[in-house]
Amino acid sequence: MRYKIRPGVESYGHAIGILLVDCSTPFIPGDVGNASTYRYPVLYRTVPDVTLGRLIERGDESLIQNVIDSALELQKVGVRAITSDCGYMVRYQRKVAAALDTPVILSSLLQLPMIEQTLGAHRKVGIICANAARLTPELLEIAGLRDMSKV
Template structure:
């Protein structure tokens, strides 16, 4: 058997482009390596703060993200994702820049979820900030024609203060309750929802709590990453 070299390190199949953040990332968050049962490789994009990515959709970040994606590819990963679903707006740019699969956002799963539902059902999307999740993001991943309902965390207390404003401590119990409360309100006010997709990569630690509270399937960036890993692993 002959194997090919050319790199320093091996065995990290998934590369993750990280926002420049300082808030806690607990087990279940994409930014916590213990979330995964396989090795991942992180690459922080300096200056890509939640303010610039989520609130400003800053186009000047396209090039730094492209460069970071190319570096991950050169370092040997087999697929690339990101730590923020709002990077859906960069999906085409990043996918075109490298020769490996790129899935910038959990929102890419929305068409799949929709096709699993009845014709009169919709996909519920939970996001960190509804006012900032726009048609531009939906077009970026090709979901602008799919029946969706969007609810955000922007009116809660703990969740946006930590994950949007970068508070360096997290009350896990409070954040979980806020996510569950928003999910329950979304489903109660929109009973036609048949499945939920978390846009926000900080929500997966609360997936089971939401699933149990609303009795609906919940898809997020972690479930998506496991799916891609199963596809690409050798």
């Protein structure tokens, strides 16, 4: 890999950038928010004002610029891909991906279309989430699920 000087960059070699919801949670090993989970360097950015209440409970669309700005910070320092620690961030997937040159995969829900294709007509996908009432058909559609009867 070729390295170039990037003004304002403090460190190099981070494979993945991870956007974090603005909350106080102890991230245990194995959690997305714990760097020891990975065998490669990751870099975190907490997205200002993207709290669990505003993201999950209210589905606050006004936070999109905060998410884009935080993702752009990660892109500036050279991460090769960007993800997040909350599946409900799928709400911002399209706009963040459109604003960046780096691949963006904000939610594990983006795997649903692939899983959907592997199932026969009589089989369903199980989803474990923080708040089932807020996992709306709208969010599943944003993730790319075509057949809502599959969930």
